Amino acid sequence: MKAIKFLVSACVAFLLYLLLTTASGSLFLWSREELIIGAVFAIIVGMVTKDMVVKKSLRMLDPRRALLFVAYFFAVFLPAMAIANVDVVYRVITGRINPGIVKISPNLGNDLSLTLLANSITLTPGTLSVEVDEKTNDLYVHWINVKKQALEKMPRDYKAVCGSFPDWARRIAG
């Protein structure tokens, strides 16, 4: 497990180095010096960060999860973000806001999916994750235009706040 952790983090570091130094020479797209020094740095970074890059399981190496993430990002997230941006532009210009902090219970099991959901919520204009309850994995979301019907029952309906994001977060990183 330790060796795999090291290998994964070193590969990630090396790929990132290759991306940043693309077109530096003639071996494919890189020069020999860049490849060597990149490998040296990747080994050092892999040794230092192996416990941070890979926490418990290697489930995120499954390529199906990466495909799901790409599908989610382009088909679900970007359209939602575009619509919400236009909505916030409307609110900036007219000044019609109805803000509040609501609590949602997405029932996600692990930290990575919760991080993915919280970042998706924050990147979508109109909603901003303020705080997380680490015991129950509830999120507190600042919402710029609170809808009346979402306030009626106490575990707030997350569909009104962030649509199908929690289901996707569970599928990608659950």
Next chain:
Amino acid sequence: MNSIVYTFIVIGCFFNLVGSIGLHRFPDIYTRLHAATKCTTFGSIFLVAAVMIQSVGTWGTEGMSSPQSVLTLHAFIALVCIVLTNPTSAHAIARAAHRSGVKPARAVVDDLEGDRHD
């Protein structure tokens, strides 16, 4: 090709402008964060897309490894960094504000107020 680039730049600048106007118009830190972080992210996506399209246009004439062509990749990496760091910092500011007792102005509901465990 050029008209697409110009359109993207105009859209990007528009969203950045609206973000700045929102920063002045909204009443408190939370609503300001909405305008200041989200609109600028969306604007930056369009600006970076304009750079990438412009740079892809040079692939044919200058080859894949000239400084102009590599800009595609570098702009994309910059975009990934913006999209990763922006929500994280917005969340950190909002959390710090709420912990230090800043109430959301004109709020219709504040579930967090009663539930604090610290």
